[in-house]
Amino acid sequence: MWKVIIRRILIMIPQLFILSLLVFLLAKMMPGDPFSGLIGPNTDPKQIAALREAAGLNDPWWQQYIHWISNAAHGDLGMSYTMKQPVSTLIGSRMVNTFWLSLLAMILTYALAIPMAISAARHEGSLWDRILLIYNSVTFGIPAYVVYLLFIFIFGFTLGLFPTGGTVDPNVSGFFPTLINKIYHMILPAITMALLGTTAIFTYLRSGILDEQTQDYVKTARAKGVSEDHVFTRHILRNALLPIAANFGFVITGLLGGAIFAETIFGYPGLGKLFITAITGRDYSVITALILLNGFLALLGALLSDIIMAIVDPRIRIE
Amino acid sequence: MVGDDLLNAKKVTVSFLINGEWQTGIYDVDLDIAHGEVLALVGESGSGKSTFATSVIGLHNKKQTHVTGSITLDGQELIDLPDAEENRVRGEKIGMIFQDPLAALNPLMKIGQQIQETLDIHDVYQKDQYHARVIELLDEVGIVNPERTAKQYPHELSGGMRQRVMIALAIANDPDLIIADEPTTALDTTIQAQILDVLLEIRDRKETGILLITHDLGVVAEVADSVAVMYAGQIVEKASVQELFEHPLHPYTRSLLRSNPEVDREDDELYVIPGTVPALSEMDHHKDLFLQRVPWMQDEADVDIPDELVEARPNHFVRGTAWRTFEFPDQKG
Numbered sequence: 001m002w003k004v005i006i007r008r009i010l011i012m013i014p015q016l017f018i019l020s021l022l023v024f025l026l027a028k029m030m031p032g033d034p035f036s037g038l039i040g041p042n043t044d045p046k047q048i049a050a051l052r053e054a055a056g057l058n059d060p061w062w063q064q065y066i067h068w069i070s071n072a073a074h075g076d077l078g079m080s081y082t083m084k085q086p087v088s089t090l091i092g093s094r095m096v097n098t099f100w101l102s103l104l105a106m107i108l109t110y111a112l113a114i115p116m117a118i119s120a121a122r123h124e125g126s127l128w129d130r131i132l133l134i135y136n137s138v139t140f141g142i143p144a145y146v147v148y149l150l151f152i153f154i155f156g157f158t159l160g161l162f163p164t165g166g167t168v169d170p171n172v173s174g175f176f177p178t179l180i181n182k183i184y185h186m187i188l189p190a191i192t193m194a195l196l197g198t199t200a201i202f203t204y205l206r207s208g209i210l211d212e213q214t215q216d217y218v219k220t221a222r223a224k225g226v227s228e229d230h231v232f233t234r235h236i237l238r239n240a241l242l243p244i245a246a247n248f249g250f251v252i253t254g255l256l257g258g259a260i261f262a263e264t265i266f267g268y269p270g271l272g273k274l275f276i277t278a279i280t281g282r283d284y285s286v287i288t289a290l291i292l293l294n295g296f297l298a299l300l301g302a303l304l305s306d307i308i309m310a311i312v313d314p315r316i317r318i319e
Numbered sequence: 320m321v322g323d324d325l326l327n328a329k330k331v332t333v334s335f336l337i338n339g340e341w342q343t344g345i346y347d348v349d350l351d352i353a354h355g356e357v358l359a360l361v362g363e364s365g366s367g368k369s370t371f372a373t374s375v376i377g378l379h380n381k382k383q384t385h386v387t388g389s390i391t392l393d394g395q396e397l398i399d400l401p402d403a404e405e406n407r408v409r410g411e412k413i414g415m416i417f418q419d420p421l422a423a424l425n426p427l428m429k430i431g432q433q434i435q436e437t438l439d440i441h442d443v444y445q446k447d448q449y450h451a452r453v454i455e456l457l458d459e460v461g462i463v464n465p466e467r468t469a470k471q472y473p474h475e476l477s478g479g480m481r482q483r484v485m486i487a488l489a490i491a492n493d494p495d496l497i498i499a500d501e502p503t504t505a506l507d508t509t510i511q512a513q514i515l516d517v518l519l520e521i522r523d524r525k526e527t528g529i530l531l532i533t534h535d536l537g538v539v540a541e542v543a544d545s546v547a548v549m550y551a552g553q554i555v556e557k558a559s560v561q562e563l564f565e566h567p568l569h570p571y572t573r574s575l576l577r578s579n580p581e582v583d584r585e586d587d588e589l590y591v592i593p594g595t596v597p598a599l600s601e602m603d604h605h606k607d608l609f610l611q612r613v614p615w616m617q618d619e620a621d622v623d624i625p626d627e628l629v630e631a632r633p634n635h636f637v638r639g640t641a642w643r644t645f646e647f648p649d650q651k652g
Binding site: 215216217219220221222223224225226227228234235238239242313314315 | 376378402403406407408409410411413414415417419422423424425426427436437440441472474485488489
């Protein structure tokens with residue numbers, strides 16, 4: 001298996017190259033550049049032109065690309081044009097915030113979706129099943145930002161139960177108070193994300209259970225005298241959880257990607273919010289770095305999912 | 320003891336809830352199996368043979384299926400058993416073997432674990448004997464390297480080995496009755512013979528009764544002691560194997576035997592029974608339903624006949640009256 005993993009990692013290199021090229025060109029094709037917004041009535045166009053020249057924006061695109069990618073390979077993702085900080089520093093600090101928020105949201109999502117799927121499948125066709133199906137279609141279909149805004153308005157603004165933005169209050173000090181305050185800031189966005197994020201897991205698991213319980217091996221288990229409860233937990237549920245386990249590779253790498261809507265609306269300084277800020281500010285170096293990061297995470301997630309699948313399902317051996 | 324009654328089914332009727340209506344799937348089935356007897360239940364698809372087997376072990380969907388009559392195993396009534404008692408009977412008194420062994424084994428559990436699970440539920444063997452018992456069982460069903468097989472997953476075994484494992488599972492707690500639902504249908508011919516040998520060997524050694532469900536008359540001739548022929552949810556003929564093959568009476572049995580290919584027969588064409596088993600909603604169990612499919616006997620198809628089978632020859636029971644006059648057109652005088 002190790003050979004396969006190493007080979008898969010090597011294959012990621014050309015994939016990343018193509019991705020980086022695409023990302024770079026797409027960013028270049030966006031209208032405007034970091035200096036466009038600076039042109040006011042009192043700005044000397046010559047000064048802007050000089051700045052452009054100094055930033056290398058007038059070089060041929062392939063020169064800019066080689067320059068960028070060789071630096072990126074050394075961990076230097078360039079400077080943010082608008083935030084005047086190294087991109088790696090920007091991403092590093094936001095990534096920690098994003099990771100904790102996404103982790104909490106992920107735990108809550110599984111904690112909601114798995115019991116929902118089990119209870120829906122066990123009472124297939126009942127009113128409860130239908131309610132859960134409708135709930136999951138609605139939360140999947142509704143634009144997330146509408147719900148985020150509504151929740152901020154109700155629980156943050158009107159009821160005042162939760163803060164409406166940020167990661168920590170400025171006047172908090174000490175390790176534990178800070179930790180608790182940080183979690184307090186994460187609860188509302190995390191719960192909202194979880195409430196809206198159950199659909200995939202719910203649907204996979206519910207239909208997985210319904211599928212598995214018609215299989216012959218379930219009949220065999222009953223014919224052996226296994227009690228209904230154990231037939232469900234040891235046979236049906238365990239086998240229905242396989243696709244959920246496989247999907248976990250994507251989920252766990254996705255934790256670092258950032259939640260664009262949630263972070264932006266909840267004013268939570270993570271990678272998702274950084275991404276939106278960078279796009280509106282035409283901050284190429286940040287945009288390209290973030291897309292590259294997400295592409296890398298997706299490739300890694302696929303690999304991780306394959307490895308998990310090979311571990312939990314004896315029928316699958318990657319060779 | 321061999322010959323003593325093991326399973327007695329009396330007037331077993333099974334109905335299913337289909338689109339809000341109860342429809343009769345099998346009607347008034349009487350069957351007996353003695354200790355050490357192999358009874359073959361034959362019939363084409365849809366005749367109700369698997370339904371009968373399912374009701375014996377209680378594997379039917381209880382919300383949508385209704386079983387009446389009486390099925391006793393060694394005197395114990397099996398219909399409407401409480402869940403806990405039913406779970407005890409399954410796997411301890413009755414073992415079941417299914418048609419497709421790959422589908423019937425849990426793909427994520429090692430063979431050893433799957434056998435151990437049934438040992439664990441029933442307290443026939445002590446915990447410290449489990450491993451030895453698993454190996455012993457695999458050895459008994461003819462697995463060459465039981466230690467290795469116990470650690471393998473179903474997909475790593477061949478079809479024949481999987482069915483051997485299924486048999487090992489079914490006999491793990493020395494049941495009195497084995498229900499084998501088309502156990503050889505998914506296997507190729509040479510493996511079929513081996514699997515049947517394994518079953519017969521177990522019968523000989525432990526005096527287990529076997530309810531063998533099949534549509535393969537070759538299998539019946541090879542292993543069964545007696546045969547019950549089922550059509551549209553009813554038994555149409557019952558006799559010992561030799562008697563039935565030598566003196567088939569009911570038109571359905573005779574059609575089945577005639578449509579069975581045999582190497583040494585010189586027919587130009589294989590006989591084909593026209594039509595199919597009627598839908599549940601169209602079954603009038605007071606008539607001889609097979610006659611609907613006999614174009615030259617339509618007059619008799621509408622006649623009501625008694626529920627009871629008649630003993631046409633010693634220990635040879637047949638349903639209705641059509642067997643007295645039935646003849647294939649090409650064989651008529």
